[in-house]
Amino acid sequence: MIIKHMAEEIYKPRGVDPDKYVCHRCSNSSKRYFYKYYSEFHGTDVVYCLKCVNIGRSDSVTPLRVVRASPKPEPCRYHLGFELSPAQKSASDKIIEALEANKNLLLYAVTGAGKTEITFEAISLARQRGLNVAFVSPRIDVIKEVYLRLTDAFREVDIELLYSGVKVEFEHRFTVCTVHQLYNYIDHFDLIIVDETDAFPMPADSQLMNAVTRAASGKSTIVLMTATPDRKMIDFVGHENVVSLTRRYHGHDLAIPKVVWQSVTKDIRRQRLPKKLERLIDDIIRADRRVLVFLPEISLMEKLYPLVAEKFPDSDSVYSGDEERAAKVEDMRNDRTKVLLTTTILERGVTFKGLDVIVVNAEMFNTDSLVQICGRVGRKTDDPTGNIWLMAGHNTGHIRQTIRIIKNFNAGKTTI
Ligand SMILES: [Zn+2]
Incomplete structure (x- = not known):
């Protein structure tokens, strides 16, 4: 069944049970995720669910309507430009x-x-x-x-x-x-x-x-x-x-992150680009590669970006709410941008050629994030490796675990 606003069949006479505070669409039953107000139009209180409101409103005065879809086979051919390993x-x-x-x-x-x-x-x-x-x-x-x-x-x-x-x-x-x-x-x-x-x-x-x-x-x-x-x-x-x-499709090992012990906080507070960071970026650009610099929060990125841009003019920064996000990612893809500062928003789903990665304040990231970030490099057959630097003020279990997971993958072992 598919819940549809204008459908004929009624699945539940109302989307939300206003007495028990249960949403029949998303099963939300915690009271704090409901909103209640008096409706002049309905002449009664209306309760609606906040958990699923972004896919249309489920409330206590409107029925949930559904359509049913019958099975429909189709040939469903596909084309793959390469052979699976x-x-x-x-x-x-x-x-x-x-x-x-x-x-x-x-x-x-x-x-x-x-x-x-x-x-x-x-x-x-x-x-x-x-x-x-x-x-x-x-x-x-x-x-x-x-x-x-x-x-x-x-x-x-x-x-x-x-x-x-x-x-x-x-x-x-x-x-x-x-x-x-x-x-x-x-x-x-x-x-x-x-x-x-x-x-x-x-x-x-x-x-x-x-x-x-x-x-x-x-x-x-x-x-x-x-x-x-x-x-x-x-x-x-x-x-x-x-x-x-445990292997990438191109068969090469995953890059093992190198840890650089350096806290950037003091330098950034004094509006100085941290020396070790500057040297890393400089080396990457000289090698005709490009870099994603990951930061744990937007406020830190806003402070660091002008310092990076002053030394490296082909830089940019991006975060989740950024309206120009797509264009900025495209600039990176087309090689117009060499240094892109980013929050975790680019930790998944993006692939760039000739890419290295630096994680600033790596001690603030969890293992899932770090594994994904490390996975950004070496994704192309013609550039199967890459470099990852984790800049951290101190060691954490997450950093150690990330390195262990990646080494295990390379050894053909899984870490469960
Ligand atoms: Zn709901």
Whole structure:
């Protein structure tokens, strides 16, 4: 079923139960995530849910309406410009086996393993059988990138794209969307692929995982994909259903981060560009490469940026709310920008050629973030390695664990 405002069939006479404070769309039941006001029009109090309001309002005076979609098979051919590596092929077969057996699966894959392409065969097979497919992620950046790759490969197929404010809608049979959008689906998708399962806000919000399971049909397969699985994800699929992919598609080792012991705070406070940082950036530019400089917070970035830009004119900075974000990323891609300061917003979903990475105040990042950030370098076959520097005032468990995970990947071992 798909929840739709103008649909005929009524699923629940009202979206929110105003006495129990329960939202029938997203299952929110914590009172602080509801808003109550008196409506002149309805002549009564109206309670609406704040948790799912960004996908349309669910309230105590409006019924939840649904449409049902009947299965519709289609040929669903795809085109891939290269051949899967033996490891990718074997992972692809495992997803197909899971689909045949209606089992869930965890794909534990190193960053840059070519995870998206591994799912194509299962997606194609599912659609040929009339099964509904969703490719979801908590992160909008990831969704946009995946959508481009899917539309490029599945050229004769209608693929939906849904995230806040954007709607490319067809018949809900092959949907790419944020996890939040799944609140509108009940018992609908037969194959759900969740990319970057570890990304915020997924681990903190068990309700989002519930949205995935509720959107899944009775006989379904949920594939979780991540580079840093946690106990909950493994328990969800069962230990025997974990498939690991420890090599990148091009077969080269991952770069091991080098730690530079240096706190930048004092220099930045005195409006000086930290010497070690300047030397690192300088070396990178001289080597005709470019660099993403990751910072833990916007305020620090705003202070550091003018200091960097003074020495390195081809610099820029970007953060999540930045209206020129897309253009700035494009400038980096086209080599107009050599040094891009960024918050964690670019830790996933972006690929640049000839890229090195510096993390400033690395002691403030967690393992998931650091693994993703390190995964930005060496993603291209013609530039399979890269350099990563973690600048930290002191060592942390997260830094040690990140280096351990990456070394284990290179040794063909997984760290669960
Ligand atoms: Zn809700």
